[in-house]
Amino acid sequence: MSVLTKAIVANSVIISAIESKDIVNKAIKIHNLSPVAAAAMGRTLTMAALMGKEFKNKEDYLTVIVDGNGPLGRITVCADGDGHVKGEIINPVAETVVKSDGHLDVGGAVGRDGTLTVIKDIGLKQPYVGTSKLVSGEIAQDFAYYFAESEQQPCGVTLGVGLNNKRCTSAGGVWVRIMPGCPSDVLDRVETIMYAMDEMSYQFDGSTAQQVISRFFGELDPVFTESAEVCYKCNCNKRKIDRVVRSLGKQEATDILDEMGQIEVCCHFCGKKYVYDRDSVDKLFK
Numbered sequence: 001m002s003v004l005t006k007a008i009v010a011n012s013v014i015i016s017a018i019e020s021k022d023i024v025n026k027a028i029k030i031h032n033l034s035p036v037a038a039a040a041m042g043r044t045l046t047m048a049a050l051m052g053k054e055f056k057n058k059e060d061y062l063t064v065i066v067d068g069n070g071p072l073g074r075i076t077v078c079a080d081g082d083g084h085v086k087g088e089i090i091n092p093v094a095e096t097v098v099k100s101d102g103h104l105d106v107g108g109a110v111g112r113d114g115t116l117t118v119i120k121d122i123g124l125k126q127p128y129v130g131t132s133k134l135v136s137g138e139i140a141q142d143f144a145y146y147f148a149e150s151e152q153q154p155c156g157v158t159l160g161v162g163l164n165n166k167r168c169t170s171a172g173g174v175w176v177r178i179m180p181g182c183p184s185d186v187l188d189r190v191e192t193i194m195y196a197m198d199e200m201s202y203q204f205d206g207s208t209a210q211q212v213i214s215r216f217f218g219e220l221d222p223v224f225t226e227s228a229e230v231c232y233k234c235n236c237n238k239r240k241i242d243r244v245v246r247s248l249g250k251q252e253a254t255d256i257l258d259e260m261g262q263i264e265v266c267c268h269f270c271g272k273k274y275v276y277d278r279d280s281v282d283k284l285f286k
């Protein structure tokens with residue numbers, strides 16, 4: 001279980017932080033992620049979890065699509081207002097390249113020739129859709145750029161995923177939003193602190209989100225406002241998959257049955273298999 005904590009500083013800076021190791025390990029297990037895929041997807045899941053906490057209603061829903069035309073392919077991550085995140089990735093086993101500084105080349109694997117898109121569905125007629133260019137493919141910078149460009153929200157984002165072979169040993173993220181009217185001396189301090197926030201995965205190694213906020217922002221007397229649990233959980237169900245099978249059309253479904261004996265649909269987000277035999281397909285098309 002991962003825990004997200006929020007705090008406010010000087011009534012004008014909102015800090016959200018999450019320790020997300022369990023979320024990343026669940027993603028690694030489901031998708032059999034290579035290290036660089038785990039880093040890219042883990043960072044995206046961590047940020048989506050932070051964003052999901054902003055929703056007022058449990059049913060509110062966001063989808064983040066990172067598509068940089070790199071070896072990993074498109075990464076899609078969803079989060080709801082009830083503390084659930086999930087994700088899928090086109091090429092989970094993309095080769096891991098280590099840069100000369102010892103860090104994984106996440107930007108190279110994600111690619112930089114593409115976009116970051118956020119779709120927010122809060123029950124209105126139309127979902128909100130925002131998009132921006134990827135700036136580095138390293139995810140955190142791309143989100144910061146997205147918020148500035150697409151939502152006119154100045155903020156700092158720092159995300160980290162620490163790995164040992166195919167296990168996440170520590171992960172987390174901090175999202176700092178500057179509200180209108182923030183005093184300039186506070187802004188200067190926050191910018192200096194954010195600049196010093198490096199190696200995020202180590203910061204969360206054995207520390208909670210609240211401890212990380214205190215460690216960095218303690219001098220600004222943060223007021224902790226809320227804390228919540230977040231986990232990797234898929235919301236697929238038979239009814240949704242029925243719709244997918246129906247969308248094949250009767251002819252196509254019958255062709256698959258004739259060839260394979262059954263129709264098997266695997267959820268891209270959690271790996272759960274749904275199997276339809278001839279009887280159940282007949283029922284769907286009645």
Ligand SMILES: [Zn+2]
Pocket residue numbers: 234235236267268269270271272
């Ligand atoms: Zn699922």
